[in-house]
Every structure is written in structure tokens, then in C-alpha cells.
Amino acid sequence: MEQNQESWQVAVMPGDGIGPEVMAATRHALEALPGPALVLTELGWPAHAWHRDHGEMMPADWRGQLAGYDALLLGALGDPGPSHDAQRYCLPDGVSLAPLLQLRKGLDLWACERPAVPLAGAPMPLSDPRALHTDLLVIRENSEGEYVDQGGRLAAGTPRETATQLEVFTRAGTERIIRHAFERAARRAEERRQGLRAPRYAAADGAADAAVCVVTKRNAVQYAGELWSEVFAEVAAEYPGIATHHELIDACCMKFVSQPWQFDVVVASNLHGDILTDLAAVLAGGMGVAPSANLNPADRSVPPLFEPTHGSAPDIAGADRAHPAAMLLTAAAMLEWMGEVDPVAARSAVQLQRAVAEDIAEHGMGGRGCAEVGRAVAQRIRTAGA
Amino acid sequence: MEQNQESWQVAVMPGDGIGPEVMAATRHALEALPGPALVLTELGWPAHAWHRDHGEMMPADWRGQLAGYDALLLGALGDPGPSHDAQRYCLPDGVSLAPLLQLRKGLDLWACERPAVPLAGAPMPLSDPRALHTDLLVIRENSEGEYVDQGGRLAAGTPRETATQLEVFTRAGTERIIRHAFERAARRAEERRQGLRAPRYAAADGAADAAVCVVTKRNAVQYAGELWSEVFAEVAAEYPGIATHHELIDACCMKFVSQPWQFDVVVASNLHGDILTDLAAVLAGGMGVAPSANLNPADRSVPPLFEPTHGSAPDIAGADRAHPAAMLLTAAAMLEWMGEVDPVAARSAVQLQRAVAEDIAEHGMGGRGCAEVGRAVAQRIRTAGA
Numbered sequence A, B: 001m002e003q004n005q006e007s008w009q010v011a012v013m014p015g016d017g018i019g020p021e022v023m024a025a026t027r028h029a030l031e032a033l034p035g036p037a038l039v040l041t042e043l044g045w046p047a048h049a050w051h052r053d054h055g056e057m058m059p060a061d062w063r064g065q066l067a068g069y070d071a072l073l074l075g076a077l078g079d080p081g082p083s084h085d086a087q088r089y090c091l092p093d094g095v096s097l098a099p100l101l102q103l104r105k106g107l108d109l110w111a112c113e114r115p116a117v118p119l120a121g122a123p124m125p126l127s128d129p130r131a132l133h134t135d136l137l138v139i140r141e142n143s144e145g146e147y148v149d150q151g152g153r154l155a156a157g158t159p160r161e162t163a164t165q166l167e168v169f170t171r172a173g174t175e176r177i178i179r180h181a182f183e184r185a186a187r188r189a190e191e192r193r194q195g196l197r198a199p200r201y202a203a204a205d206g207a208a209d210a211a212v213c214v215v216t217k218r219n220a221v222q223y224a225g226e227l228w229s230e231v232f233a234e235v236a237a238e239y240p241g242i243a244t245h246h247e248l249i250d251a252c253c254m255k256f257v258s259q260p261w262q263f264d265v266v267v268a269s270n271l272h273g274d275i276l277t278d279l280a281a282v283l284a285g286g287m288g289v290a291p292s293a294n295l296n297p298a299d300r301s302v303p304p305l306f307e308p309t310h311g312s313a314p315d316i317a318g319a320d321r322a323h324p325a326a327m328l329l330t331a332a333a334m335l336e337w338m339g340e341v342d343p344v345a346a347r348s349a350v351q352l353q354r355a356v357a358e359d360i361a362e363h364g365m366g367g368r369g370c371a372e373v374g375r376a377v378a379q380r381i382r383t384a385g386a
């Protein structure tokens, strides 16, 4: 018999810019699903509005206030910046976006997962029709590396000024993310065996059924690259059924454009992963359809943070012009995570993904308002369920 | 009256893999040009063959041996790696490719220039036809930043291992590369005014006639990002006629794929530039057509290093299957640099570029041998000159 969690406590953080509208559209769709029971509590932070009233993007005891939630669902953060309407409330991007890094690091959400599967009807920038068969998953290290925020500026503003940034990679941090990538590859292989995921397109050309690619810049950023390469080889030995390859970050970016269908799971450091996931998003139909999950795969009691890869798009905020696909698919990623222990959530994740895909296949990405798309997806879910 | 340098001393470094064959094809084309007088001296290093005989990729006194050359023309370096035929002579990529960084840093060739202009007949991975109007130039910082090779591995191989990499950005180094980007943008604007360069395609949509985009990751890699942003603003103030914008590296990669025609000159750090130039190469027709120049713009007495962006492609080395376009265009970049003081060289640069473009427009990139393409381009130059 199925064991469902009675209900899931979700902290909803609409945030800035288009965040509130894509979140509202997504709530419509979530309400149309048969389950699981989600208790959605909307928080006023992190947000620029919160900053205006409190002088910071999040309350100082954000950690305490998040205790008790099972998952966090965030819309978007971001500052329009000085080039936009000067009347708008705005902050430097280092302040505006800081909560993202604070939540990821503060909660030790060390794995960031960003899949790229092109959606029919969404923009496809590549001309090679094989790109439509792309089905890759970037596993990004989310807690250390280039993002440790250590360094400083010596003699700032003077001719002898020197800015330093330290990158720190621990073996423990490297090993856990690489192992997680292999676990995900194994799961994807299993899904393929069960017919739940399309076979690897590249397999027709002799590629393996499952593969993990590790990305470094070991020919120029040597110590980090060596550590990653060595740990990768050690962990790979535990997964003999999974093929492995190595790419340098520059060549990997190139191949994401020239032959993305060759990749299965890709594991990369914080900065490399940041770059690769933006590229992956473009391949899959643009930032408008790219979901992302920040998790602690070793500890389900830590609430994961689900957020679209896109920013707050201040230029169209409030105009009902944003497409909520990325937010909808981010909510589906949350349901997928819940689905690891809750079968109702697992089925709802598939339903929501299917409704979004069908909606975009039928209507494309333009021409409708954000709320309208939310209602249409909700209606499609209800009809399919009836 | 034209003042031509009597002759130019060029150190030719064919290197490894496909290096020798693309270099041979390029020499054919250079010989067909009416001038300038190039004295081409072929060196046996840097190369794997040299390493086999001497235990290092270059002689210890490489610096002394390069004194007296006006320019360095390199084919390709690279190690086939363990996945290739184990009988082949091979080195870890950190050794194999080290001379590139040694030459760039050792000679303080602090500016790397990599243009991207799609060639008709070469592969175009993007489906948007506007991408054919791309005409961008990446100016990559080539002497510091993420590539300073400082750091290490604490307690290597143990569970508490920690690898560190220091990034070091000096104000002086940042300022000179940013100023060089503005100088190049000003020159490109002048070329457009003179009808020597197509008008900016994006200008039809209201974009400025010349623009410099600075790339950082200032929302996560703060100290470097702040220094770059501040120096950029200071230098930009000296060039009021040139438009400016800022992109985060992740978003910039995305936009290179989704709207590359929006860019003019792009200035970026060593690693960001590395990544962006691989992407730019793909846009322009692949690594097979991407030239690159490493220069010290402040001191013409330092011999610049010209090299294709591609690697040594060991899988097709020696098979006469490599297309020499990137090497030919790299030689043209060398002639362009000579052309700054030597009008004959300037005209030859244009001739060579035109011959390559026409050859590819007529024959595409496949189906012919490397030597055959070299002869065809040489023949085309001779015919045009006759």
C-alpha cells in the first residue's frame, strides 16, 4: 500500500519582479492537482519590498523561521539596476541576489539539479534537429568552489590595487556531488529500462545507456581540476555500469551548443555549473522553461529550495507578460522530490509536467498572459483527471 | 609613401597532432601572397616530439631562442590522452598544453583577441538567421585572474583534503585590457565609417554603432567583479562615443547563443574569456575556423603569438583530414597585426581572409584534404592577384 505523507509544508517566496505573477499562476495549477496535500504559506521575504521595510532582504532569523517547512518554493529575485527606471526601488545585484546564495549555503543545499529537455513549442536556438533529442541533467556543486566569497581588495582604488578571490574545493564536498551525479545517472538508466524515460538518443551511435561527464579546467586551474579528476575516477569505479568522460569547461560549453544530445549527466563545480546550466536552459527552450532544484541529497529533513533558473525580468514585471513555464516546472521538480517518498506527489509531478508540455506544444510561449497560462494549465490538469 | 618593414622574422611552431599539416597548408597560402617578406623559421618546439627527446615541451632558454623574432605562429598542441592509442606518445594535458600559458604569461602577451564572424559555407549551429550577422570580438585578459596558478592541495588524498586556487586581478592588468577593448571598439567603429566593416546589424534595432560589453560574475565572485566593474566605468568615461553594457558570465553565454548579433566588443577575464571564445568559435563556424592572437598591445617589440583556437585533434592527425581554415585565418591575423605598420601586410591580410572565405563559400568545410585546401587557397590568391 502507498504511504503518503499527510501533508507538505511549503514556504512560498514569490520575491521580486515577475516572481509574484509566475507564482500566482503556479498556485492555480497546483490547486488543480489531485494531491498531495500542500500547505502553502506565503512569505514576504526574501524580497526588495522586505528590504525597504527592514533594511535587509531576509529577516536575521530566517533560519529559525524556515524550521518546520518541508520545502521552499521561490519565484525570482533581482534588482532592476540603475539602467531601469530610477524611481524603482533597487539594490546592487550582490545584495539583491544574496539570499539565493545564503539559502543554498546556509542550509547546505549542496546539490543543484538543472535538467534540459527541449519542449516542443518553445524556442529552439539550434538548427541541428538532433538537438531536439537532448535529455541532459546538470548536477552543479552548490556549496563551495568559486563561490566561497573569500578574498578582498588590497589598496582599493589605487594603482597597486589587487583583488583576490579564493576558490576552495574540499574532497568531501567534491566526492558527495560526484557520487550524487552517479546516483542520478543510475536512476535515469533505471527509468530508461522501465520505459519512463526515452532511451539515450546518442546510444544509437554507440554511446552507453548512462554516462556521467565531469567538467574541469584542469589544464589551467590545476589543483581544483586534479582533485575533481581524481575523485571522479575513484567514485566512477564504484559504478562500473555507467560510462564516464571528462570535458574541459570551454570545450563543454562548445559541445552543449554543437552536440548537446551526446550528454547524459554532467557534474561540475559551482561556477562551471552556473555557466553550463544557463546554456542548458537555452537549449531546452530558454530561461522561460528552465526549472532548478537545490537539495541536500544526504538529508531529507533539510528543506530543498526550488526556483526557476530565470531572474526577475524587471522590464516586464507586473505586466502579465511573463510565461510561467519555468515556475510551473519548478513546482513539478518539487513534486518529483516529494515523489521520492510520496507516490501521489510522484504522479502529480508527471501530470503537471505533461500539462505544461502539452500547453506549450499547442500554444507556444507567446501571445497569452501569465495568469491565462496558469488557468489553462490548471484546466488541462482537471480535464485530464476527469 | 608607404613604409614597409624590410622583412618579418616569424618563428613557426607546427606543434602536435594536426598542427604540422595545417601549418604546411598555410605556408602554401602565405607564399602565394605578394608580400610582405616573411622569413619563416620552423622550430621543433613546443611539441611532444621535443619532450620525448629533451624531457620538456620547450627548451629551458626558450625566451632567449625567441629573441629576434617579430611574431610566433603556432599550429596546435595537445596530448591524445589515455583514451586514445596507448602506443602514442602522450602527456597529461597540464604538461602538453603548458607552453601556451608559458608563452602568453612569460612574454606578457596580456591581450587575447578572438573575433567571431560567421563564414558562409561553414557550419552554423544557430537556427536564427540573424546569427549570420554576428560580428563580435572577444578581448580576453591573458595574463592573470583565474590562471595565476597559485594554490595547492592540502592533505591530498585524505578525507580532509582541501584544494585551493587563488584568483588574482590587479587594477593595472584590468585597466590595460579594458582600455584595449575600448581602443578596438573605436577602431571597429572607424572601420565601419570607412565602409571596411559591415555596419552593426543590431544598430538597426537602435543599438549604438560601437559598444563594449564587460563580463563579470560580480553577484557571486564579488571582489573581482567589483574591481572590473569600477575600472570599466572609469575607462568608459574616456570613450563617450562608445556604448557600454555589463553581462554576468552565465547570462552572457546564454546570449552568445540566443542573440550573438547584439554584441560588438566583449571584454572578459582569462577564464570567462576562455569560455566565451569557445562559444564564439562555434557561432562563427566551429573551432575549425577560429583564429586567435595573443598580443602585448603596449609593446610591439614583444613577439605576439598567433594560434588557432582549436586543439591538436589527435584522432585525425596525419590523415590529411583537418581543415586548415583556422590556421589560415590565424596567419591572416598575424598579417593584420603586421599591417598596423606595414600596408603591404594589411592588404595581404585582407586578400588571405577573402580567399579563405570564398573557398569555404564555394566548397564548404568537408570533403577535401588539408593540403588540397591549402593549394586551392594559394591558387585563388594568385588568380585574384593576376
Ligand SMILES: CC(C)[C@H](C(=O)O)[C@@H](O)C(=O)O
Pocket: A097, A100, A101, A274, A309, B219, B220, B250
Ligand atoms: C544569482 C546568482 C548568484 C546565481 C548563481 O550564480 O548561482 C544564478 O545565476 C543562478 O544560476 O542561480
Ligand SMILES: CC(C)[C@H](C(=O)O)[C@@H](O)C(=O)O
Pocket: A219, A220, A250, B097, B100, B101, B274, B309
Ligand atoms: C589549452 C588551454 C590552457 C587554453 C586556455 O585555457 O587558455 C585553451 O583552452 C585556449 O583557449 O587557448
